[in-house]
Amino acid sequence: MSATASAVSWRALGPHVRPHRRVLAAGALLGLLGSGAALAQPLAAQSVIEALQERESVLTPIVVLSALVVVGALLTGTYLLLLERTAERIVLRARLGLAARMLRLRVPAIDRQSPGDLITRMTSDTTLLRAAASNGVVQLVNGAVGLLGAIVLMAVVDWVLLLVTLGVLGTIAFGVLVLLPRISRATERGQAAVGEIGSVLERSLAAVRTVKASGAEARETAAIEDAARRSYGAGLELARHQAVLGVATGLAIQVSFLAVLGVGGARVADGAMDVAALVAFLLYLFYLAEPVSGLVQAGIELQAGLGALARLDATEELPVEDDVETPADSVLESAIAAGPAPGVPLISFARVAFAYGDERAPVLHDVSFSVPEGGQTALVGPSGAGKTTLFALLQRFYEPTGGAVLLGGRDISTIPRGTLRRSIGSVEQDAPVLAGTLRDNLLYGAPGASGAELAEVVAETRLEELVAQLPEGLDSEIASRGTSLSGGERQRIAIARALLRRPRILLLDEATSQLDARNEMALRDTIARAARRCTVLVIAHRLSTVVAADQIVVLDAGRVRAAGTHAELVEHDALYRELAMTQLLAGPAG
Numbered sequence: 001m002s003a004t005a006s007a008v009s010w011r012a013l014g015p016h017v018r019p020h021r022r023v024l025a026a027g028a029l030l031g032l033l034g035s036g037a038a039l040a041q042p043l044a045a046q047s048v049i050e051a052l053q054e055r056e057s058v059l060t061p062i063v064v065l066s067a068l069v070v071v072g073a074l075l076t077g078t079y080l081l082l083l084e085r086t087a088e089r090i091v092l093r094a095r096l097g098l099a100a101r102m103l104r105l106r107v108p109a110i111d112r113q114s115p116g117d118l119i120t121r122m123t124s125d126t127t128l129l130r131a132a133a134s135n136g137v138v139q140l141v142n143g144a145v146g147l148l149g150a151i152v153l154m155a156v157v158d159w160v161l162l163l164v165t166l167g168v169l170g171t172i173a174f175g176v177l178v179l180l181p182r183i184s185r186a187t188e189r190g191q192a193a194v195g196e197i198g199s200v201l202e203r204s205l206a207a208v209r210t211v212k213a214s215g216a217e218a219r220e221t222a223a224i225e226d227a228a229r230r231s232y233g234a235g236l237e238l239a240r241h242q243a244v245l246g247v248a249t250g251l252a253i254q255v256s257f258l259a260v261l262g263v264g265g266a267r268v269a270d271g272a273m274d275v276a277a278l279v280a281f282l283l284y285l286f287y288l289a290e291p292v293s294g295l296v297q298a299g300i301e302l303q304a305g306l307g308a309l310a311r312l313d314a315t316e317e318l319p320v321e322d323d324v325e326t327p328a329d330s331v332l333e334s335a336i337a338a339g340p341a342p343g344v345p346l347i348s349f350a351r352v353a354f355a356y357g358d359e360r361a362p363v364l365h366d367v368s369f370s371v372p373e374g375g376q377t378a379l380v381g382p383s384g385a386g387k388t389t390l391f392a393l394l395q396r397f398y399e400p401t402g403g404a405v406l407l408g409g410r411d412i413s414t415i416p417r418g419t420l421r422r423s424i425g426s427v428e429q430d431a432p433v434l435a436g437t438l439r440d441n442l443l444y445g446a447p448g449a450s451g452a453e454l455a456e457v458v459a460e461t462r463l464e465e466l467v468a469q470l471p472e473g474l475d476s477e478i479a480s481r482g483t484s485l486s487g488g489e490r491q492r493i494a495i496a497r498a499l500l501r502r503p504r505i506l507l508l509d510e511a512t513s514q515l516d517a518r519n520e521m522a523l524r525d526t527i528a529r530a531a532r533r534c535t536v537l538v539i540a541h542r543l544s545t546v547v548a549a550d551q552i553v554v555l556d557a558g559r560v561r562a563a564g565t566h567a568e569l570v571e572h573d574a575l576y577r578e579l580a581m582t583q584l585l586a587g588p589a590g
């Protein structure tokens with residue numbers, strides 16, 4: 001998915017550089033003034049020599065030379081400080097920009113990404129941008145101006161020697177132009193490999209028990225090693241290019257020195273120029289090494305930055321949900337809160353079709369059913385029938401490819417995602433528990449809920465006993481991933497978290513695991529109580545749930561097969577009968 005480096009032009013740096021253009025311009029100016037002070041030093045040195053030759057006072061030329069050295073140093077120091085600060089700001093801005101997008105990316109876009117690779121983009125690629133967008137840009141400007149200035153001054157001193165110098169320097173320009181694009185490609189390859197290290201590590205740490213239980217440590221390690229070697233290979237290639245460029249630059253300057261010494265010596269001997277002019281010219285040549293290597297360095301940094309930018313830009317282009325934090329539309333929110341008009345169902349799936357991507361087979365076909373306000377509706381069907389997908393569509397994690405999902409008669413695609421999701425509480429099947437205290441976990445979806453509301457929901461979800469057992473009650477730390485809790489407890493915590501949001505609709509994907517009698521009863525009771533507060537739509541895996549449901553919808557291979565009560569379906573639907581007998585968990589008591 002990543003764009004190739006060749007597709008990223010120098011212009012792509014614009015958005016990163018533009019906000020800092022004034023500071024960068026000031027930095028470039030300071031750098032230039034510093035260079036100017038350095039450039040004027042040979043002239044001052046020349047006047048010291050001339051004063052000595054003429055046996056005049058050397059005080060003034062020496063004072064001027066010293067002032068140039070001190071002012072030059074101060075200017076360069078300020079310039080460096082300014083540049084470093086800008087560099088850090090560029091990284092910060094890029095990271096803040098990415099941070100603002102990451103968790104707002106649309107679910108289909110996240111599905112296609114590897115979390116580890118996304119983390120690398122945020123942490124590592126941004127630092128490469130740092131060098132390119134600050135140092136690279138300023139060095140490019142200063143190097144070019146320094147080079148031009150030196151060339152003009154050298155032309156003033158002796159244009160024959162200038163032609164000799166330019167002839168030699170011209171040869172390195174060719175090498176630079178050939179090597180630079182390779183640097184950006186090698187950087188992008190290296191960063192992609194670093195991203196892969198992150199991906200494999202994230203994948204295997206997230207499922208570390210499965211990795212260990214499957215004896216897959218060596219295979220996962222090998223995958224990381226492979227990516228690390230590829231990153232090393234790309235790093236080596238970069239180092240080779242940089243070494244060649246560094247040596248070529250140094251050689252060009254040295255050869256220029258020798259050529260200028262030879263030709264200049266001959267010209268002095270011929271009387272075509274004097275010694276002071278030759279010394280001044282050589283000092284300029286000495287000075288020239290800096291802008292030339294600065295330009296080469298700028299080229300390297302900019303190209304490496306462009307390689308990283310290709311990866312950052314690819315992330316920038318991923319679509320985000322831009323309507324999760326939009327200010328509440330009070331008319332719409334109160335219309336939703338008021339509930340549907342009489343005779344209009346709370347939720348309707350109207351001929352909904354859906355596929356996870358253009359090239360994938362549809363998983364829902366022409367799904368139509370309604371959920372009245374209040375009570376419990378259960379979805380049942382074989383594994384892969386599309387039950388979880390219906391929940392995802394209802395929360396606008398994905399958009400249907402055909403038909404519409406309606407809330408109170410209103411197409412949910414017209415309701416901002418934030419508003420829609422505020423009216424829904426969702427409990428996933430694996431009921432994730434986040435690291436933190438029990439209180440943090442319960443308040444996660446409603447940080448502003450009061451103590452009384454919390455106590456009420458804790459009682460309603462029958463969590464009081466758990467709270468009493470824990471050493472510090474609600475403030476007890478829960479082990480990461482909730483491993484210290486039973487499946488039933490995790491589900492009830494997740495239900496409590498969802499209920500604290502005071503949702504209009506509770507979506508509940510029941511755990512498929514067998515629960516003990518107490519947990520089973522507690523869960524059944526919790527769902528029944530929740531159904532008094534809001535409309536419960538449950539993906540049912542338990543007989544006790546379907547028996548208690550007001551309506552059951554049977555899904556099979558992405559189609560609605562039947563709907564009715566447990567008694568009706570047992571009588572009229574063969575698949576339901578079979579599911580009820582074989583797949584629905586009867587529970588310890590049932």
Ligand SMILES: Nc1ncnc2c1ncn2[C@@H]1O[C@H](COP(=O)(O)OP(=O)(O)OP(=O)(O)O)[C@@H](O)[C@H]1O
Pocket residue numbers: 111356363381382383384385386387388389390
């Ligand atoms: N993110 C996804 N990308 C691609 N395909 C998916 C994705 N999620 C689910 N599917 C596919 O869509 C189909 C329906 O899946 P879904 O999870 O909705 O079924 P389900 O009825 O909830 O099954 P289960 O009871 O096993 O959870 C399956 O074939 C599944 O492989």
